[in-house]
Amino acid sequence: MVKVLISDKLSEQAVEIFRGRGIEVDFKPGLAPDELKAIIGRYDGLAIRSATKVTADLLEAAENLKVVGRAGIGVDNVDIPAATGRGVVVMNTPFGNAVTTAEHAIAMMFALARQIPQADASTQAGKWEKSKFMGVELTGKVLGLIGCGNIGSIVADRARGLRMRVLAYDPFLSEQRATELGVRKVELDELFAEADVITLHTPLTDATRGVIDAAAIAKMKKGVRIINCARGGLVVEDDLRAALDSGQVGGAAFDVFVTEPAKENVLFGHPNVVCTPHLGASTTEAQEKVALQIAEQMSDYLLTGAVSNAVNVPSVTAEEAPILKPYMKLAELLGSFCGQMVEGPVEAVSIELEGHAAELNAEPIKAAGLAGLLRPQVDSVNMVNAPSMAHQRGIEVSVTRHDREPDYQTLLRMTARSQGRTRVLVGTLIGGSKPRLVEVQGIAVEADFGQHMLYVRNYDKPGFIGALGSALGNHQVNIATFHLGRRDVGGEAIALVEVDQPIEDALLAEVQALPHVVRVNALSF
Ligand SMILES: NC(=O)C1=CN([C@@H]2O[C@H](COP(=O)(O)OP(=O)(O)OC[C@H]3O[C@@H](n4cnc5c(N)ncnc54)[C@H](O)[C@@H]3O)[C@@H](O)[C@H]2O)C=CC1
Numbered sequence: 001m002v003k004v005l006i007s008d009k010l011s012e013q014a015v016e017i018f019r020g021r022g023i024e025v026d027f028k029p030g031l032a033p034d035e036l037k038a039i040i041g042r043y044d045g046l047a048i049r050s051a052t053k054v055t056a057d058l059l060e061a062a063e064n065l066k067v068v069g070r071a072g073i074g075v076d077n078v079d080i081p082a083a084t085g086r087g088v089v090v091m092n093t094p095f096g097n098a099v100t101t102a103e104h105a106i107a108m109m110f111a112l113a114r115q116i117p118q119a120d121a122s123t124q125a126g127k128w129e130k131s132k133f134m135g136v137e138l139t140g141k142v143l144g145l146i147g148c149g150n151i152g153s154i155v156a157d158r159a160r161g162l163r164m165r166v167l168a169y170d171p172f173l174s175e176q177r178a179t180e181l182g183v184r185k186v187e188l189d190e191l192f193a194e195a196d197v198i199t200l201h202t203p204l205t206d207a208t209r210g211v212i213d214a215a216a217i218a219k220m221k222k223g224v225r226i227i228n229c230a231r232g233g234l235v236v237e238d239d240l241r242a243a244l245d246s247g248q249v250g251g252a253a254f255d256v257f258v259t260e261p262a263k264e265n266v267l268f269g270h271p272n273v274v275c276t277p278h279l280g281a282s283t284t285e286a287q288e289k290v291a292l293q294i295a296e297q298m299s300d301y302l303l304t305g306a307v308s309n310a311v312n313v314p315s316v317t318a319e320e321a322p323i324l325k326p327y328m329k330l331a332e333l334l335g336s337f338c339g340q341m342v343e344g345p346v347e348a349v350s351i352e353l354e355g356h357a358a359e360l361n362a363e364p365i366k367a368a369g370l371a372g373l374l375r376p377q378v379d380s381v382n383m384v385n386a387p388s389m390a391h392q393r394g395i396e397v398s399v400t401r402h403d404r405e406p407d408y409q410t411l412l413r414m415t416a417r418s419q420g421r422t423r424v425l426v427g428t429l430i431g432g433s434k435p436r437l438v439e440v441q442g443i444a445v446e447a448d449f450g451q452h453m454l455y456v457r458n459y460d461k462p463g464f465i466g467a468l469g470s471a472l473g474n475h476q477v478n479i480a481t482f483h484l485g486r487r488d489v490g491g492e493a494i495a496l497v498e499v500d501q502p503i504e505d506a507l508l509a510e511v512q513a514l515p516h517v518v519r520v521n522a523l524s525f
């Protein structure tokens with residue numbers, strides 16, 4: 001039975017979804033890293049929020065793991081290259097908590113503008129310090145967004161509702177989208193120079209790390225307010241503290257910190273700082289949405305192969321999954337055949353799609369074909385890690401769709417080049433689902449993919465088939481199916497023989513020594 005572990009505080013509804021889909025689920029939030037490592041090997045899926053760190057070390061122990069599901073947006077607590085390398089799909093829920101997080105940023109802006117937390121503490125302490133908490137009005141002020149994706153766009157919309165003017169710095173924001181959102185797309189320096197309030201909504205990447213540091217702060221208006229509800233590390237905390245102390249920055253509201261959980265931080269204790277413990281996504285509505293969504297996505301993947309919102313593999317919708325599955329199987333079998341035929345490293349692979357296949361999402365078919373191709377050489381390759389493994393090995397990969405009418409309703413052709421030689425295999429699906437080989441090296445031959453097969457290249461001469469049958473008989477190997485094809489009478493020919501047991505080297509040597517045999521391979525699928 002498929003098993004999933006939930007290792008962070010997800011809404012309990014996720015448990016119900018998994019159980020309802022027939023998946024066994026353990027709900028164990030708050031495990032220490034060692035405890036998690038000790039049990040992770042039992043699970044096919046791991047559902048997390050931000051507390052669990054999915055490190056390369058944890059993944060090493062995750063022998064059965066197929067998918068990590070992040071109930072949320074940021075996947076920076078998952079070592080994506082390590083997961084991809086081990087063939088583990090990583091998926092998130094890119095929209096479920098966006099509104100809630102945008103609302104938190106707006107709440108933080110009001111908290112800063114009107115010093116609500118400080119005024120609350122003072123009032124409840126019986127001080128009634130009415131003149132101490134003079135605020136600023138937000139209407140007419142300039143809000144500078146760094147990052148204008150899902151969350152940034154919602155913040156822009158709400159801020160415009162408050163009659164603020166909104167500037168956005170986002171290299172990937174188009175002018176057209178900026179116009180639709182009613183924001184002005186600007187360069188970073190212009191944003192720094194004009195904004196009264198700056199709010200960050202980017203992922204933490206090499207390009208965004210430390211985007212607000214002492215040099216950036218020096219370019220800002222005196223008294224600027226800075227909000228970070230995205231990721232710790234976007235702002236250099238020491239530089240911000242110095243600027244708060246000098247008055248260059250008038251206030252800062254932070255939900256995220258370089259080190260989390262943040263039990264202590266250089267910003268703590270400053271009178272103009274408001275902090276929350278990474279609460280951006282913490283509303284009942286958002287947590288229900290992300291928990292339901294991640295449980296559905298993980299279940300779909302584990303049970304049907306449908307992939308949505310994966311950050312390291314192409315998506316396959318629930319509608320596509322049943323249609324693509326037999327094609328992925330065919331591509332994998334063709335790849336595996338090619339991979340067993342080549343004698344050295346593969347330099348290039350081309351996958352051609354004809355007929356019905358040409359209308360499909362080619363990425364999963366390509367990934368499955370590469371997995372089959374590399375499997376004879378690499379343990380633990382699957383369609384998640386195959387494209388990156390092919391890339392690492394310098395294999396050129398191309399996919400071509402043809403709109404010509406094939407002889408079959410649907411065809412996949414795989415051509416692999418290795419050491420100057422090319423291997424070409426063509427397959428189809430019989431009845432829309434059963435993989436069948438229809439051509440090898442340009443020679444028509446129809447054969448199913450048996451578990452154990454002998455592939456023989458020979459010349460079409462009398463007596464060859466009898467000699468081959470005798471060799472198999474001598475080794476007590478029973479023939480299940482026998483398929484022949486030839487280019488022309490007396491010319492190049494192939495035999496594909498499905499047998500009932502693995503083929504031993506002695507039999508291969510005997511077949512190789514038969515007259516008219518060019519080469520022989522033992523294949524297993
Ligand atoms: N505090 C919390 O609880 C939560 C925090 N987050 C954080 O918010 C971040 C943003 O989330 P979404 O808006 O959904 O992501 P998104 O991917 O929709 O938007 C991110 C935007 O940042 C832009 N960007 C990328 N590199 C940039 C750069 N160098 N400079 C400026 N802009 C750049 C992108 O073009 C994109 O438009 C997430 O990465 C996550 O870390 C998300 C949810 C909850």
Ligand SMILES: O=C(O)CCC(=O)C(=O)O
Nearest residue numbers: 049050072073074281282
């Ligand atoms: O799950 C959480 O509380 C954090 C959410 C978050 O940071 C994200 O979705 O990126």
